[in-house]
Amino acid sequence: MSIKVLPPEISNQIAAGEVVERPASVVKECVENALDAKATAIEIHLYDGGKQLIKIVDNGVGISQTDLPKAILRHATSKIATSEDLFHLQQYGFRGEALAAVASVSDFTLLSKTPSAEDAFSLQGQAGVFEEVSVSSANDGTTVIVENLFTPVPARLEYLKTDEAEYRACLKEIYGFALANPNVSFTVFKADKKRLDYPSTTLEDRVRQVLKKTSEGLCPVNFEMPNLKISGFTSEPGKGLSNKNQQYLLVNGRRIEDHRLAYAVREAYVQSAGIEKHLFPAFVLHLTIDPILVDVNVHPRKLEVKFAEPSEIFSAFKTAVIKALENVSYQSSKNDFPRNEGSRSLATENARSLLPSRNPMMPGDTFKSQNLTSKIALPSFADRNQALNSFNVSVTENHVFEAQDESIRLIGQADNKYIVAQTASGIYFFDQHALHERQRFETFWQDYKNSPITQQPLLVPETVSLPEDQVSLLHQYQTVLTKLGFSLDFKADDTVEIRGVSDLLVGQDLAVVLGQCVSFLENEKIGENVTDQIMRKLLEYKACRGAVMFGDKLEVAEMEKLIQDFDSTDWKLLCPHGRPNHHFVPFAELDGYFHR
Numbered sequence: 005m006s007i008k009v010l011p012p013e014i015s016n017q018i019a020a021g022e023v024v025e026r027p028a029s030v031v032k033e034c035v036e037n038a039l040d041a042k043a044t045a046i047e048i049h050l051y052d053g054g055k056q057l058i059k060i061v062d063n064g065v066g067i068s069q070t071d072l073p074k075a076i077l078r079h080a081t082s083k084i085a086t087s088e089d090l091f092h093l094q095q096y097g098f099r100g101e102a103l104a105a106v107a108s109v110s111d112f113t114l115l116s117k118t119p120s121a122e123d124a125f126s127l128q129g130q131a132g133v134f135e136e137v138s139v140s141s142a143n144d145g146t147t148v149i150v151e152n153l154f155t156p157v158p159a160r161l162e163y164l165k166t167d168e169a170e171y172r173a174c175l176k177e178i179y180g181f182a183l184a185n186p187n188v189s190f191t192v193f194k195a196d197k198k199r200l201d202y203p204s205t206t207l208e209d210r211v212r213q214v215l216k217k218t219s220e221g222l223c224p225v226n227f228e229m230p231n232l233k234i235s236g237f238t239s240e241p242g243k244g245l246s247n248k249n250q251q252y253l254l255v256n257g258r259r260i261e262d263h264r265l266a267y268a269v270r271e272a273y274v275q276s277a278g279i280e281k282h283l284f285p286a287f288v289l290h291l292t293i294d295p296i297l298v299d300v301n302v303h304p305r306k307l308e309v310k311f312a313e314p315s316e317i318f319s320a321f322k323t324a325v326i327k328a329l330e331n332v333s334y335q336s337s338k339n340d341f342p343r344n345e346g347s348r349s350l351a352t353e354n355a356r357s358l359l360p361s362r363n364p365m366m367p368g369d370t371f372k373s374q375n376l377t378s379k380i381a382l383p384s385f386a387d388r389n390q391a392l393n394s395f396n397v398s399v400t401e402n403h404v405f406e407a408q409d410e411s412i413r414l415i416g417q418a419d420n421k422y423i424v425a426q427t428a429s430g431i432y433f434f435d436q437h438a439l440h441e442r443q444r445f446e447t448f449w450q451d452y453k454n455s456p457i458t459q460q461p462l463l464v465p466e467t468v469s470l471p472e473d474q475v476s477l478l479h480q481y482q483t484v485l486t487k488l489g490f491s492l493d494f495k496a497d498d499t500v501e502i503r504g505v506s507d508l509l510v511g512q513d514l515a516v517v518l519g520q521c522v523s524f525l526e527n528e529k530i531g532e533n534v535t536d537q538i539m540r541k542l543l544e545y546k547a548c549r550g551a552v553m554f555g556d557k558l559e560v561a562e563m564e565k566l567i568q569d570f571d572s573t574d575w576k577l578l579c580p581h582g583r584p585n586h587h588f589v590p591f592a593e594l595d596g597y598f599h600r
């Protein structure tokens with residue numbers, strides 16, 4: 005067969021395979037173009053999830069009559085002139101192929117008016133074959149209409165999901181742009197119904213518009229290094245979600261997907277406040293970085309980027325989030341036991357969070373000031389009622405707690421599970437196990453961080469049987485395990501003999517300890533510093549195993565010690581695994597309950 009150069013409509017259709025995957029890709033490319041054209045208002049119409057029709061109307065600078073036919077040519081762009089420009093991009097677009105690609109697989113209309121022209125002009129085509137430019141009428145700006153997407157390449161239709169799923173995917177793109185451009189208004193119509201209306205606003209408010217209820221449990225992130233800045237919002241400790249749908253990573257205004265960075269954010273919780281296994285933080289995090297340090301031209305749909313220093317960015321995200329969480333769990337909670345009634349205490353914060361509706365945010369207000377309040381969600385009145393009924397409180401002799409700060413007083417233990425104590429402003433219910441577990445963990449962690457690991461040889465080596473693939477995994481990570489103090493002897497393909505362990509792990513069930521190492525190595529190890537990550541898991545286990553149990557009867561002195569230590573615990577809100585360890589009920593709330 006002789007070699008032929010393909011006509012442009014066919015080569016464009018082939019190229020479109022990379023750029024246009026589904027209706028959401030069209031939305032993405034067209035909204036990018038509208039933003040690049042400095043639009044301040046963008047309207048998106050979707051019929052049948054965008055399969056039947058996508059119409060995007062902007063009020064940007066428009067396309068002139070002479071440029072109109074060029075806009076739909078492949079590799080035709082007004083945004084870059086040299087390859088050097090790729091490293092100083094100020095705009096979303098640069099490949100000059102989106103419109104050509106979209107037009108080649110749809111019935112396509114481009115209608116535009118520049119402010120200086122008297123008329124609007126339009127260009128229409130089917131499957132990439134265009135008619136002449138014709139005079140039309142329209143407001144300043146551009147309208148792109150994409151009908152019958154993929155009809156010219158029916159095989160592609162097979163890959164589309166339901167209308168609703170495609171509509172959701174379009175929304176996800178729009179949310180990303182909306183978060184990156186709060187000053188632009190976005191309106192979405194599903195068929196003829198207006199489904200979303202975001203007027204131009206501040207970032208805080210836009211986060212509220214997009215994340216809705218989730219935005220009530222966010223804390224601000226602000227972190228700067230010499231060549232980068234990370235800002236935005238992330239879930240408060242204890243406010244994770246059961247899915248990753250509310251995670252937005254923006255790099256210089258571009259939403260990207262990067263599972264390593266999303267992992268870094270979650271890792272920040274694991275390594276600080278704690279997060280339950282099945283939960284994921286919600287976040288909107290914007291990385292501003294010198295464009296020279298990030299290559300956006302590594303993915304046809306520009307969904308991924310490549311960083312010059314990926315591990316530096318990973319740690320920056322982790323540090324940024326840990327610092328943000330510190331502000332909620334750590335520094336602010338130093339005031340948990342108010343020394344002086346006049347100071348703004350947790351109690352007043354909590355009382356404020358019970359107001360039925362949130363006041364609109366005032367200029368200069370941050371999420372922090374409004375949301376520090378909702379540290380741990382308070383149960384509904386019905387729940388509380390039930391909880392109070394079932395209490396079986398063993399009251400101590402009105403014992404006054406004699407810590408250096410005299411403002412917390414032990415009331416007693418309830419049901420051998422909860423320690424109840426009061427301050428001037430309310431009542432604490434501590435989960436005795438979770439509280440003790442957090443305190444023990446912090447002590448062990450400090451020991452690990454502050455002194456080198458010393459290996460303790462076992463008098464009687466312990467033999468552990470494991471499946472062969474697990475033994476080989478341990479073998480592969482032997483250097484890491486040796487750093488952690490393990491002395492392992494690989495006797496057979498399915499047996500490991502433990503000859504020594506770190507002094508921190510003496511007395512633990514070593515078969516379980518080794519099992520935990522395996523499960524970590526099998527499932528995670530994506531983050532940095534694998535040694536720290538494994539030791540953390542092992543010490544969490546140790547903290548849990550030796551802590552007072554939920555159900556143990558405690559002596560007054562034991563409870564006092566736990567409460568006293570609570571005040572000096574760093575990450576005091578949650579247990580190391582991310583469950584709440586206390587619940588505070590302000591008197592103001594009790595008063596309200598009793599109609600006082």
Ligand code: ADP
Pocket residue numbers: 033034037038041062064065066067075076080081082083096097098099100101102103104146
């Ligand atoms: P790119 O965005 O990479 O330049 P596109 O194929 O998306 O490539 O667009 C081609 C050109 O068409 C753009 O460079 C721009 O000049 C013009 N264009 C496309 N959409 C719009 C719009 N909504 N407003 C103004 N100009 C547009």
Ligand code: MG
Pocket residue numbers: 033036037096097098100102103
């Ligand atoms: Mg473009």
